[in-house]
Amino acid sequence: MTFKPLFWLxxxxxxxxxxxxxxxxxxxxxxxxxxxxxxxxxxRYETSQRLIIGRLKTYLPKFPxxxxxxxxxxxxxxxxxxxxxxxxVDLNFxxxxxxxxxxxxxxxxxxxxxEPHSSLVAGVTLGSKSGxxxxxxxxxxxxxxxxxxxxxxxxxxxxxxxxxxILILFFSRKKAVILALIGIWIYxxxxxxxxxxxxxxxxGSIAFTAQGLGRLYAAGRALFLSAAIMLIIRPDWLxxxxxxxxxxxxxxxxxxxxxxxxxxxxxxxxxxxxxxxxLAAQIxxxxxxxxxxxxxxxxxxxINALVLWTIAPITVMGAVAGMIGLISITxxxxxxxxxFPLTTWFIEIVKAFG
Amino acid sequence: MKYFFSGLILVAIVIWMAAFASxxxxxxxxxxxxxxxxxxxxxYGEIQILVDxxxxxxxxxxxxxxxxxxxxxxxxxLLSHPQLDHFxxxxxxxxxxxxxxxxxxxxxSSSQSYQSxxxxxxxxxxxxxxxxxxxxxxxxLLHLDIVWPxxxxxxxxxxxxxxxxxxxxxxxxxxNEFSIVAILRLEEFDALLTGDIGPEVINEIIQTxxxxxxxxxxxxxxxxxxxxxxxxxxxxxxxVAVISVGKNSYGHPHKEILELLEEREILMxxxxxxxxxxxxxxGESWWIN
Numbered sequence: 040m041t042f043k044p045l046f047w048l049x050x051x052x053x054x055x056x057x058x059x060x061x062x063x064x065x066x067x068x069x070x071x072x073x074x075x076x077x078x079x080x081x082x083r084y085e086t087s088q089r090l091i092i093g094r095l096k097t098y099l100p101k102f103p104x105x106x107x108x109x110x111x112x113x114x115x116x117x118x119x120x121x122x123x124x125x126x127x128v129d130l131n132f133x134x135x136x137x138x139x140x141x142x143x144x145x146x147x148x149x150x151x152x153x154e155p156h157s158s159l160v161a162g163v164t165l166g167s168k169s170g171x172x173x174x175x176x177x178x179x180x181x182x183x184x185x186x187x188x189x190x191x192x193x194x195x196x197x198x199x200x201x202x203x204x205i206l207i208l209f210f211s212r213k214k215a216v217i218l219a220l221i222g223i224w225i226y227x228x229x230x231x232x233x234x235x236x237x238x239x240x241x242x243g244s245i246a247f248t249a250q251g252l253g254r255l256y257a258a259g260r261a262l263f264l265s266a267a268i269m270l271i272i273r274p275d276w277l278x279x280x281x282x283x284x285x286x287x288x289x290x291x292x293x294x295x296x297x298x299x300x301x302x303x304x305x306x307x308x309x310x311x312x313x314x315x316x317x318l319a320a321q322i323x324x325x326x327x328x329x330x331x332x333x334x335x336x337x338x339x340x341x342i343n344a345l346v347l348w349t350i351a352p353i354t355v356m357g358a359v360a361g362m363i364g365l366i367s368i369t370x371x372x373x374x375x376x377x378x379f380p381l382t383t384w385f386i387e388i389v390k391a392f393g
Numbered sequence: 394m395k396y397f398f399s400g401l402i403l404v405a406i407v408i409w410m411a412a413f414a415s416x417x418x419x420x421x422x423x424x425x426x427x428x429x430x431x432x433x434x435x436x437y438g439e440i441q442i443l444v445d446x447x448x449x450x451x452x453x454x455x456x457x458x459x460x461x462x463x464x465x466x467x468x469x470x471l472l473s474h475p476q477l478d479h480f481x482x483x484x485x486x487x488x489x490x491x492x493x494x495x496x497x498x499x500x501x502s503s504s505q506s507y508q509s510x511x512x513x514x515x516x517x518x519x520x521x522x523x524x525x526x527x528x529x530x531x532x533x534l535l536h537l538d539i540v541w542p543x544x545x546x547x548x549x550x551x552x553x554x555x556x557x558x559x560x561x562x563x564x565x566x567x568x569n570e571f572s573i574v575a576i577l578r579l580e581e582f583d584a585l586l587t588g589d590i591g592p593e594v595i596n597e598i599i600q601t602x603x604x605x606x607x608x609x610x611x612x613x614x615x616x617x618x619x620x621x622x623x624x625x626x627x628x629x630x631x632x633v634a635v636i637s638v639g640k641n642s643y644g645h646p647h648k649e650i651l652e653l654l655e656e657r658e659i660l661m662x663x664x665x666x667x668x669x670x671x672x673x674x675x676g677e678s679w680w681i682n
Contacts, residue, residue: 102506102509150489153456153460154453172454376407379407379462380403380407380410
């Protein structure tokens with residue numbers, strides 16, 4: 040039994056080592072040229088787009104549009120974690136099938152539904168936040184519901200549940216689990232490989248593997264283990280807000296969700312889960328959000344409770360419509376139209392409070 | 394079984410929402426608030442005509458506000474002339490909507506964004522229409538009577554060719570002078586859509602005899618004094634004038650133009666002050682929403 044603390048100690052040392060050795064060694068005033076694959080989706084503003092290149096915030100003109108997976112060559116000067124006067128020297132579009140698939144699915148959403156419905160579906164199912172209209176994004180942030188349209192671990196859980204539910208009808212348990220694992224990782228790749236998604240994918244994989252092997256699954260340990268694995272591979276995530284929030288939120292959920300659900304049994308069924316989840320997550324997340332953004336909406340758990348129940352069906356319909364849409368846009372569109380009442384509910388509630 | 398019923402309920406709700414959102418039998422003419430630029434949307438039943446797309450993607454929000462959610466087809470997109478404050482948003486329009494006819498002139502623009510629009514249009518399956526003075530585009534009861542540019546005007550260009558492709562020729566002239574000018578007509582209601590034309594072209598337009606009494610005028614060139622003239626007002630006698638303008642460094646709209654409209658007691662609306670300007674007509678009278 041003694042090896043366990045040692046194991047964790049080893050992981051922590053490894054993380055620190057990786058973090059120190061991979062830290063980019065440029066300082067303010069350095070002129071640099073970076074070639075890098077864009078590892079998460081750029082955020083688009085009216086006239087510019089924001090990328091993280093070499094851990095530096097880089098604002099480039101809106102055109103040419105850069106997408107997740109593209110390879111960019113950028114020149115500029117380092118200043119306080121930003122690359123100023125950046126110049127795009129070269130841009131090679133992503134060639135991978137998955138990158139293209141993701142792009143096509145999002146385009147099909149945009150062809151099928153008006154804004155902000157299409158970007159809501161794209162955000163919920165694929166964590167794509169680039170197409171979200173500015174005012175709707177503000178409303179999402181003000182109401183504390185932005186987490187549903189950025190890649191979140193909840194999506195992975197939903198997709199995993201959906202996949203297992205379907206696969207188990209056709210395959211043996213073991214095969215279903217293996218296929219679902221593959222599905223989860225393809226999905227995380229499609230969703231832009233953001234920290235929260237990867238976190239959920241790793242945890243899901245651990246849980247499924249444990250199930251497959253007939254081992255006991257300890258969620259708490261899985262949470263720390265996924266954090267360790269992620270930080271060893273991507274030490275820069277240590278300072279990534281999405282990464283931190285994802286772990287704190289999941290931890291708080293594990294600790295408090297059940298207790299809160301028991302306390303609020305008077306709330307109608309459809310809203311109860313949303314309320315208990317968001318209350319539990321807020322316990323850990325609220326202080327961090329307040330410290331980072333200086334704002335926090337006290338009504339946020341209530342708003343979340345009102346809208347969260349729509350997310351599961353929207354995700355499932357979006358995912359199914361996305362895949363079918365690759366074959367027939369018309370068919371994909373008719374499935375997406377079914378989500379319209381739900382997205383309307385979500386959007387109207389958020390606008391009413393935002 | 395539970396899912397099946399939830400699905401059926403959703404289908405029912407969608408049908409009700411679609412019925413509720415379906416358009417009335419009036420013409421809605423909306424000057425979209427897209428900042429400095431033009432984007433004018435005409436909605437008549439299931440038919441939409443979009444004239445210009447503004448400088449940025451703001452036009453998408455306008456389309457989504459005024460089109461039924463299940464309608465992703467725009468029958469006509471008309472680009473008056475290839476300048477960014479008129480075509481900037483059209484790229485996103487072609488990405489998101491099915492466009493049946495793209496009406497434009499074949500003047501080219503060397504800007505990178507126009508080149509990318511051309512390739513999007515080419516791949517979209519939209520039919521191209523290059524109209525000149527005297528032609529009419531008809532969609533049900535809606536008519537677009539084309540006033541400008543004339544065949545003679547285009548023929549004066551050295552490298553003008555009749556090739557029916559986008560960007561077939563370049564010109565030393567100001568692109569504004571090539572603006573497609575059209576009268577949108579529903580029975581007795583006429584709206585003059587003027588692009589960015591200036592005094593010189595206006596004189597030539599008046600000589601074509603194609604302009605007449607209208608109810609609505611889109612003030613040319615965002616209210617620049619290098620735009621609307623007394624003569625045009627004398628001949629068109631509009632009741633309402635709409636200026637599509639946003640924050641800009643040119644001083645648009647110029648006070649000379651505002652005074653011109655004031656003198657004649659023409660009702661004036663500006664997108665920078667009034668937001669979207671929606672005029673509704675049943676083909677006889679018109680009113681502001």
